Amino acid sequence: MGFEKGASLLEDLIEKAGGCAVMDGGFATQLESHGAFINDPLWSALCLIKDPHLIKQVHLEYLEAGADILVTSSYQATIPGFLSRGLSLEEGESLLKKSVKLAVEARDKFWDGVGCVPGNSYNRALVAASIGSYGAYLADGSEYSGCYGPGVNLDKLKDFHRRRLQVIVEAGPDLLAFETIPNKLEAQACVELLEEENIQIPSWICFGSVDGENAPSGESFKECFEILNKSKKVNAVGINCASPHFIESLVCKFKELTTKAIVVYPNSGAIWDGRAKKWLPSMCFGDEEFELFAPRWRNQGAKVIGGCCRTTPSTIRAISKALKETT
Template identity: 55%
Template sequence: MVVKSGGVGAAEEGPAGAAVRRWVEAGGGRLVLDGGLATELEAHGADLNDPLWSAKCILSSPHLIRKVHLDYIEAGANIIITASYQATIQGFESKGFSKEQSENLLTKSVEIAHEAREMFLKQHSDQSTPMHRPILVAASIGSYGAYLADGSEYSGDYGEAGTLEFLKDFHRRRLQVLAEARPDLIAFETIPNKLEAQAYVELLEECNISIPSWFSFNSKDGVHVVSGDSLIECAKVANSCAKVGAVGINCTPPRFIHSLILTIQKVTDKPILIYPNSGERYDAEKKEWVESTGVSDGDFVSYVSEWCKDGAALIGGCCRTTPNTIRAITRTLNQFCPAP
């Protein structure tokens, strides 16, 4: 199936977009996403020097993942994102796990997030004022480049693996397993090129996934995604699929977000989500984050009211942001971004 790309209104909103809009309304007009998972896991002593990255903790320390999820909910997050970004069947099998064991680990990533939500709700069940804010679990699906663990999710250069059918085959069973674990959302994150977005769209249709999803791309310059593909063309692919409930940007320096929101708005009426990184740059060779040169990103949270005015409906943080960042975002939204 080839999905035709179009402009605003090229695809009916469908149940996915309607579901996201209901959650946004229930959240008072905005939803807060969580922040960096790996950052917090390392802060709690986890060693993530491994191709599985944060997914390593599904094996070694699920209690830490649960704690980080809980910390973000306590900080005000409406959506917690599972530790499955770099968790793949192929990656687990390379560690000696069977296919069944690998699938069970993917399922476990969603279960851990569900457990954190239940712990929070139980802890607050005796409050005199009932809690009505939505708390949702989004199952993360990282790009093929994330599985490679060589930084190629920041370039989109997959070499010979860069074919539509290869990418569909790589992601198919992972998507099915995560959907079967019943998260509230499926988060296709850090999408580096148009081709992988097209693969996701076709898989959502072919696998008949009914759980609402979001597509978030990463940009290198405020105009293109990291592969050099036009953001407008990538957003059109996402807009063309009625199973996609929101479109946006993640793991991108804050200084680029304003122009990226305006670009996405040109081609979709779906809710827009943004969760930038702290403004640092990832060095793929050293496998570490380094301070960016050039224009300073300043205080991350100082951008939030601008993004809110631009029309972003879901706002959070990505790499190198913390529960303190999310707490400040929540406070800023409550003070300066009343429900539209």
């Protein structure tokens, strides 16, 4: 499978799950379905300030749906984002830690409860701390284009990510989930930071894709994976928030490009309009398609499968059921 030393937590979970673990689905999507307002530069991270109880509720809903891995609410939670909101550095760092704490509390609460119900079979879920791309922080749709402009270089991206990474790791998540990375430069920044900070917990780095073949920037996955493959600190690689129509061919491509474990959590197929800040309907998968395709993605080699934006707990329930039935 290609796991490196230090990755045993993730490796063990995948094994316990029968060879393919289920992760959660669209987090912001589910917050919105409960009425949370997230049309804001902080997007779902606004709920860390305004609706922390909803964050815990959504984590619990995904656990009940069968998720073996929870992704924290920190996708768009960044220190510069909180500072520009008028919060102090201390307050911003405390919100980052809170994102991990809320997920850990939900996981522990759920785990304490499942043992009491005869016939229940769940794995003790892992908490993956979300580290959204620089483009997510920019809130201009650039996590789907990878166009950061000429002023953004490797050092700038590392400076952007470094303190958040340190604070999040201090909060004690089980793993790190770099999400929606749109270009090679940011992949390199993440890898260099994992090495420089000597991060000891497993991590995955997931890219988007808008054409189904390349990273959003147009750079080939071959180029991007050359960087990731060199680092033992990257335990898994994959795709998130891209169309589910792309997943079959991308899993096949990734199998040729890496021996690392492959993680896939596509969105529903809807397209994000970064200017209007809304989802445009497109050829979307319903839960039935996820149920049909998840075993295929697993059989092709994906080791973690879940959903991203516009997927819901019912999507995860469908994926979990399909994977369990076909193990």
